[in-house]
Amino acid sequence: MERKIDFSKFFPLEKSPLVQCITNEITCESMANALLYIGAKPIMADDPREFSQLFEKTSALLLNLGHLSEQRQESLIDASSYATRVNKPTVVDLVGYGVSDIRNQIGVSLVETHPTVVKGNISELRHFCGLPSQGRGVDSSMWDQGEDHLNELIAALQKIGGLYPATTFLATGQKDIVVNQKQTIVLNNGVDELDRFTGTGDIVGAIIAALLGEGHDPFEAIVxxxxxxxxxxxxxxxxxxxxxxxxQQTLNQLSLLMSETWYEQVEGWEK
Ligand SMILES: Nc1ncnc2c1ncn2[C@@H]1O[C@H](COP(=O)(O)OP(=O)(O)O)[C@@H](O)[C@H]1O
Ligand SMILES: Cc1ncsc1CCOP(=O)(O)O
Ligand SMILES: [Mg+2]
Structure with missing residues (x-):
């Protein structure tokens, strides 16, 4: 990759950041364990009555739209406005964006608080940008991932990035797109099987939150x-x-790969 990122500084984590996650029940346990495996500390806490005290102790916040309810909506919205007030690094994961009007409304409300990172799979982010999308539920479609479709999404995100200068956007899939007001990168690691167990996108969101909690630059944390x-x-x-x-092996590698020179295998290019 052309851009010079010193990948050796990210893992192992140095500060064991405490990451508050408001997330879905489906992948909650995988997410908590993934955070522990990389050396962070998870707390899955969504009762607004705790926020004033909890926010004093946390390093980052993860807001995941995956499994909505009225109560979850209140937790997500309350936490995002709290995060804005106290300047907490925040990742918003637009899981299932496009499934329903209510999910879209909540997603937009979260994005409007200008969080540090907004992510989703490529089909979710195509919906978010107002582009045609073939996503199915919380899963993306390969139809949305051809070269022309990716370039169309990059252009749309660059335009939106201009309106959200404090936010970096990530669209995941076979290739991953990272866009903010200043830069764009396409990443090219991974295997097809990562789309075939649930929670991979959710875990990536949590790892990003942990790296923000360590104090890293958002663009570099995402990459x-x-x-x-x-x-x-x-x-x-x-x-x-x-x-x-x-x-099992993917989750196992989370604690193991950091002792190797994994970063020599990073594939990506600037756009
Ligand atoms: N076909 C693929 N080839 C390579 N990596 C993939 C593929 N599908 C997903 N990934 C990777 O798996 C992770 C989760 O992405 P994705 O499946 O798009 O998210 P979600 O689980 O939210 O739908 C990302 O890091 C992404 O790069
Ligand atoms: C299956 C499912 N249903 C609601 S949330 C969820 C998990 C989504 O996980 P990911 O966004 O990582 O695919
Ligand atoms: Mg997802």
Whole structure:
């Protein structure tokens, strides 16, 4: 990759950041363990009555739209406005954006607070940008991931990036797009199997939040988190048989890969 990022500084974590996650029940346990495996501390806490005290102790916030309810809506909105007031680094994951009007409204409300990072898979972010999208539920479609579609999404995100100068956007898939007002990178690690167990996007969001909690620049935090996770997947594929085993090996690599020179395998280019 042309851009000079010193990838060796991200893992292992130095500060063991405490990451508050308001997320879905489906992948909650995987997310908490993934944070522990990389050396961060998770707290899955969504009761607004705790926020004033909890926010004094946390390093970053992860807001995930995955499994909505009226109560979850209140937690997400309350936490995002709290985060704005106290300047807490925040990742918003637009899981399922496009599924329903209510999900879209909540997603837009969260983005309007100008969080540090807004992410989703490529189909979710195409919906968010008002582009045609073939996403199905919380999963993206390969139809949205051809070269022309990716370039169209990059252009749309660059335009939106101008309106949200404090936010960096990440669209994940076979290739991943990272865009903010100043720069754009396409990342090219990972394997197809990462789209075939649930929670991979959610875990990437949590790893990004942990790296923000360490104090890293958001653009670099995203590039490192995505590349690290995807290289874990590449390694897991070599050592596993079947998807359940692949999932286990990918999660296992989260604590192991950092002792190797994983960053020599990072593939990506600036646009
Ligand atoms: N076909 C693929 N090839 C390589 N990496 C992939 C592929 N699909 C997903 N990934 C990786 O898996 C992670 C989750 O992405 P994705 O599946 O798009 O998110 P989500 O789980 O939110 O739908 C990202 O790091 C992404 O780069
Ligand atoms: C299956 C499912 N349903 C609601 S949230 C969720 C998990 C989504 O995880 P990811 O965004 O990582 O694919
Ligand atoms: Mg997702």
């Amino acid at each position: 490192s988190a995505v590349s690290y996770f995807n290289i874990c997947g590449e390694k897991a594929k070599q050592e596993s048989f079947g998807l359940a085993d692949f999932r």
